[in-house]
Amino acid sequence: MRNRIKKIMAVLMLVVISTACNVILGPPGSGSDYPAVPPVSSLPSDQLIEGQPNLNLISIRGGYYVWKVNNAWHVRVAKLEGPPTSFSNRPFFSGTILVDNGVIRNVDRTNISPVSKVQYTMKDINYKIEPRNNIEGFDFTINPLGDRYCITLDLRVNGGLTPKLVHVGRSMYIVDTLPITMCVQ
Known part of the structure; x- marks a missing residue:
């Protein structure tokens, strides 16, 4: 009788542990669409960054505007208004893609x-x-080497991470954290 109770308890423990793992990690085969990278913002969909912003960028001041159309990417910075910062007499935008x-x-x-x-x-x-101009930036194209590619945008203002100054896509979605990593198919 005791052995039977021990076996039942062992089976119940395995079921509980297996269920807990599925709750925490997701069921088998449900891996993330994003690569394993340090904690960063991962946009839930590359559709958020698709399309040129609806508003006239000349009328907007201060920050990044990033969008893509297919595999053509566009990065623009709008001059920040205001007094010089402790980092620089003139604000600057820097980073790595x-x-x-x-x-x-x-x-x-x-x-x-x-x-x-x-x-x-x-x-x-x-x-x-x-x-020195109201809007400056650069464009580039990515040629995928497979079904999808991943891109990390480390966008900085005066050397620091300032997500509230980063607008992406047609809707000019403001990101939560930086850097941003996404995979595009």
């Missing part, structure tokens, strides 16, 4: 002032933009 399972092509600077820099390889873009 990393691509996994894709190749960066056709990087094209748009209205970039001479003091700004955009450097790139096939896997990353590093930039520092000190806007």
